[in-house]
Amino acid sequence: MLRHTGNFGRRDLAPDEIIRVVKERFRTCNFLFSLGGIWIAVGALLLYGLTPIAKYEEFGWAGPCVMLIGFAIFTGAFAMTLAIYRCPVCDKYLSRFRADRLRCPKCGAQVKEAV
Numbered sequence: 001m002l003r004h005t006g007n008f009g010r011r012d013l014a015p016d017e018i019i020r021v022v023k024e025r026f027r028t029c030n031f032l033f034s035l036g037g038i039w040i041a042v043g044a045l046l047l048y049g050l051t052p053i054a055k056y057e058e059f060g061w062a063g064p065c066v067m068l069i070g071f072a073i074f075t076g077a078f079a080m081t082l083a084i085y086r087c088p089v090c091d092k093y094l095s096r097f098r099a100d101r102l103r104c105p106k107c108g109a110q111v112k113e114a115v
Helices: 015-047 062-084
Strands: none
Touching: 015 062
């Protein structure tokens, strides 16, 4: 039979490994937000006629479609942010607006290097 200890759900990780995991997660979400923003910007350029392709009537669908793809990527990035911006030790959501950005608010693990 398995015994449950008091720290059920917590993982023991080295401090440098915690910081590396959190950086990797932040980098992934920031990349997706940037990618979605680029698609939206390109769609706006196509939609409002700031590119040579916009003057052709056959490509009138390109701007809205590209913007829609950008909004889909952006929405996916937001959903992914809610899913993976978490402390690797205790699985608490790490809000960008928390008071102490260096430590997890629940377990106190250091999640960011001091500058």
